[in-house]
Amino acid sequence: MPSIFARTQQLNLAKTDLAEKHYRQTLFYYFQGQNETALTEVGRTQLRLGELDKKTSLLKAGLQISIGLQAQAQQVLLAFDHKNTANENIQELLLVALLSLAEQFIEQGKMAEAQDALSNILRVDSRYYSQYTMLSQLAYWPTKTNLLKMSTDKLEKNNENVNADALFSPYIQLNNALRHIENKEYQQAINLLNVLKVSSWFSEEPTFWQTLFSKKLLFGAKEYGANEDNRYTESISQGKQSLAINDYARLLLAQIYVQKALFEKALSELQTFPQHSPYRESALYLFAYSAQQSKHYTSAFNIFTLLHKQYPYSYLGWQSGELLAEQISKQQSLNQGLQAYQQLEEFYQQRVTELSSFSLQPFKFQNEAQSIWLEQALKEPSLSNLYQDLAQTNALSKTIKKLQDKSHWLAETIALNQQRKANIVTSQKNNKQQVQLNILLIKRTALAEKLSVALASEVALSHGETHETSWRDGFANDNEQAWLNRINKSKENLIYLKKKYAIDDKNQQQSIKDYQQRLNRVEGVLNWQLYQQFPQRSWHHKQALKIIDQSLARVKNQQSKILILSESQSSLAIIIEKQLKSAATAQRLLQKTQHLHAQIIKEITDNIAGYINKQQHILAQHILSTKRAMAKILEHIASNDLKIEQQLELSPKHQVDNRFTISNQEVIR
Amino acid sequence: MKKISLLLFMVLINFSFFDISYAQEPEKNSSASNLAKELEQLKSQVLQLNLELFILEEDLLFPASTQVAIFVSVDIGRFFKLDSVEVKINDQDVAGFLYTDRQRKSLEQGGIQKLYLGNLKMGSYQLTAIFNGLDNDGRNVKRAANYQFEKDDESLMIELKLVDETSNFRTKVIVEEWVL
Numbered sequence A: 001m002p003s004i005f006a007r008t009q010q011l012n013l014a015k016t017d018l019a020e021k022h023y024r025q026t027l028f029y030y031f032q033g034q035n036e037t038a039l040t041e042v043g044r045t046q047l048r049l050g051e052l053d054k055k056t057s058l059l060k061a062g063l064q065i066s067i068g069l070q071a072q073a074q075q076v077l078l079a080f081d082h083k084n085t086a087n088e089n090i091q092e093l094l095l096v097a098l099l100s101l102a103e104q105f106i107e108q109g110k111m112a113e114a115q116d117a118l119s120n121i122l123r124v125d126s127r128y129y130s131q132y133t134m135l136s137q138l139a140y141w142p143t144k145t146n147l148l149k150m151s152t153d154k155l156e157k158n159n160e161n162v163n164a165d166a167l168f169s170p171y172i173q174l175n176n177a178l179r180h181i182e183n184k185e186y187q188q189a190i191n192l193l194n195v196l197k198v199s200s201w202f203s204e205e206p207t208f209w210q211t212l213f214s215k216k217l218l219f220g221a222k223e224y225g226a227n228e229d230n231r232y233t234e235s236i237s238q239g240k241q242s243l244a245i246n247d248y249a250r251l252l253l254a255q256i257y258v259q260k261a262l263f264e265k266a267l268s269e270l271q272t273f274p275q276h277s278p279y280r281e282s283a284l285y286l287f288a289y290s291a292q293q294s295k296h297y298t299s300a301f302n303i304f305t306l307l308h309k310q311y312p313y314s315y316l317g318w319q320s321g322e323l324l325a326e327q328i329s330k331q332q333s334l335n336q337g338l339q340a341y342q343q344l345e346e347f348y349q350q351r352v353t354e355l356s357s358f359s360l361q362p363f364k365f366q367n368e369a370q371s372i373w374l375e376q377a378l379k380e381p382s383l384s385n386l387y388q389d390l391a392q393t394n395a396l397s398k399t400i401k402k403l404q405d406k407s408h409w410l411a412e413t414i415a416l417n418q419q420r421k422a423n424i425v426t427s428q429k430n431n432k433q434q435v436q437l438n439i440l441l442i443k444r445t446a447l448a449e450k451l452s453v454a455l456a457s458e459v460a461l462s463h464g465e466t467h468e469t470s471w472r473d474g475f476a477n478d479n480e481q482a483w484l485n486r487i488n489k490s491k492e493n494l495i496y497l498k499k500k501y502a503i504d505d506k507n508q509q510q511s512i513k514d515y516q517q518r519l520n521r522v523e524g525v526l527n528w529q530l531y532q533q534f535p536q537r538s539w540h541h542k543q544a545l546k547i548i549d550q551s552l553a554r555v556k557n558q559q560s561k562i563l564i565l566s567e568s569q570s571s572l573a574i575i576i577e578k579q580l581k582s583a584a585t586a587q588r589l590l591q592k593t594q595h596l597h598a599q600i601i602k603e604i605t606d607n608i609a610g611y612i613n614k615q616q617h618i619l620a621q622h623i624l625s626t627k628r629a630m631a632k633i634l635e636h637i638a639s640n641d642l643k644i645e646q647q648l649e650l651s652p653k654h655q656v657d658n659r660f661t662i663s664n665q666e667v668i669r
Numbered sequence B: 001m002k003k004i005s006l007l008l009f010m011v012l013i014n015f016s017f018f019d020i021s022y023a024q025e026p027e028k029n030s031s032a033s034n035l036a037k038e039l040e041q042l043k044s045q046v047l048q049l050n051l052e053l054f055i056l057e058e059d060l061l062f063p064a065s066t067q068v069a070i071f072v073s074v075d076i077g078r079f080f081k082l083d084s085v086e087v088k089i090n091d092q093d094v095a096g097f098l099y100t101d102r103q104r105k106s107l108e109q110g111g112i113q114k115l116y117l118g119n120l121k122m123g124s125y126q127l128t129a130i131f132n133g134l135d136n137d138g139r140n141v142k143r144a145a146n147y148q149f150e151k152d153d154e155s156l157m158i159e160l161k162l163v164d165e166t167s168n169f170r171t172k173v174i175v176e177e178w179v180l
Helices: A004-011 A018-030 A035-049 A054-066 A070-078 A088-107 A111-119 A126-139 A161-167 A170-182 A186-196 A208-213 A215-222 A227-259 A263-270 A280-293 A297-310 A315-331 A334-360 A372-377 A381-431 A433-462 A478-500 A506-567 A570-650 A652-668 B002-014 B026-061 B101-108
Strands: B067-075 B081-089 B092-098 B112-119 B123-134 B140-151 B156-165 B170-177
Touching: A018 A035, A018 A054, A018 B067, A018 B101, A018 B112, A035 A054, A035 B026, A054 A070, A054 A088, A070 A088, A070 A111, A070 B026, A088 A111, A088 A126, A111 A126, A126 A170, A170 A186, A170 A227, A186 A227, A227 A263, A227 A280, A263 A280, A280 A297, A280 A315, A297 A315, A315 A334, A315 A570, A334 A372, A334 A570, A372 A570, A381 A433, A381 A570, A381 B026, A433 A506, A478 A506, A570 B026, B067 B081, B067 B092, B067 B101, B081 B101, B081 B112, B081 B156, B092 B112, B101 B112, B123 B156, B123 B170, B140 B156, B140 B170
Parallel strands: B067 B156
Antiparallel strands: B067 B112, B081 B092, B081 B123, B123 B140, B156 B170
């Protein structure tokens, strides 16, 4: 029994908006973070419906961006007819998509592409203005670009702060400060940074489309599930970002002070620098350097020692070693300084040896944990990107192999289908279904004729033609038919008897007359019974004939379908062709992936070699400068020794006094 | 001093939220960029192949003349927290699904789930859907729907909608046959 709702639905025959239904099917996958499946669903929609509506097109672009298909997304977005897109929502989505695309290009260092994406933006409202400004700053860095004016909607026109808020985004301010530093406009930079180091910010909750297009936010979406937990994590992350901006501003300030030789100011700026800041290493270095320059030797000594020990593979750690040794040679004694430089040289040599042995190791994927140098090398963004590309090619290979399995399975299914079809054709031939169908059709025609004769006879009877009895044929049941047969037999017998006995045999003639009357009575009763049943039975016969007609039509239809299917191989042939094509494509793609994998490994190997060379070069410079410093110390020691010797030669009394003075000087130095 | 400052500046620049050091090495990046482009193209081709095989599979296994698809959607799910669904056609179990929180939320946010894709011959059928879940007080609740449908030689799509009824704070099941 269908429900009321179902019946109501059935009555409503308006066509379903299939585009919307497909879009929502895509969303089901998207909300679960299955972006590749969602993109496949969009592709399926495009194939089934012919074209995509604007909303789905944008969703497609977003999904493409999220899985790293920027070029395709860019094509979709740039082909978008901005001017004819009056719908504000679509405009907004387009803006978000272009901003996200630009952001990804910037992250990958593709500045020209980022500029392209940004130049396609025609209007920016206040919500996205800060993001737009920041991305423009980065894409056109270090040159200044002409930004679009912020477009304000009705609600925001009254709010004058919106513009200011958008432009006072911390990232924009930081970039402005960096630009001032670059242009040596230190005072402006200091003013900006002084505000930034104590301010706090709370970013707005991202919209659905921002979440869709942003990889970072998408990562958050993957953690989707416990909403409350998410909000908590989100707020922690926002707080951390705000703190990171404060720290960064403080670090930039200290750097400006160091550049202007205002070491005391730099020191006071960094004195309360948080220990767990991401910029800890740089802050420590700047602090130690400023302390050294402002003659806070103990602090400088301790922090340089800490840096040198804690960061043995970083440039600042290496630089700290040299500054430390320099301080020891100045603060303590030349011999201690020399010793410090010797240890430092040994340290550098050790790094060089490690690097050499690292360069001899063959590169192995997923082996980064085994080598500290590989771990260091992967901090270089280009190498890290290549490493990610390598991981992607591995994943692609696995996917293609799965697709090959699927294609193989489809081939087997097609073969089974072909076999099934062949079996059907054979069975059809063996069963001679057409002959059987023809026999059935003949039988049906005979039945129909019988019915029409009976109906005509019944009509004649109703018009008084009492001799008409053919209406009874085919409408009597078995019992009645037996009676009718018996009556007919009796009639024949009576005719025979009439012929046999002479007319003057009155006794016999009387008996025959009695028989005839009795037979007529029995026949009359039977006729009456049958006539009573006639309308009902003829109706049943008509219905039965109708059902037979319908069944025969179905059988004919089915038979013709089977005939078409068995004779035409076209539908299966198309599928076979497609399967073969896909198998070939899979093979080709696998080869391409393997080739690309090899290329990436070569590129990584080259990059690592370049990295090793660079490190070796830097270490060589450090070794050279260490050696120079040692040479200088040795020179000092030699000249000191010479002075002592000269004094000793002058007078033995003087010699003793002089030695005493020189060693004192050495200590002071 | 100059050396140190330069070094520092480089380090500081590296802390920028978007690493701009790439722009300073265009030559080094060109081959990497080509590789990235190739990888992107490859990725796109693999996705295309995946789509083609997906369509091929569907055409082969579920031809339109016999295809039946059953979908599930939720609007908005305030009074019913969906836990599982069972679907029967002519009293035969054809599909069942146990929802994770994330899948449930995906439905509540507007997603439509394709629950079942199968084949049926032409004729009349009876569909029974039983949804299990929790009400706002955390009690187990069942919602069910029966639906009689005719399968002809066109593909048939049926959506089972869980719809909130604000009048009685309950959720009802609406069966919608898509008009293609």
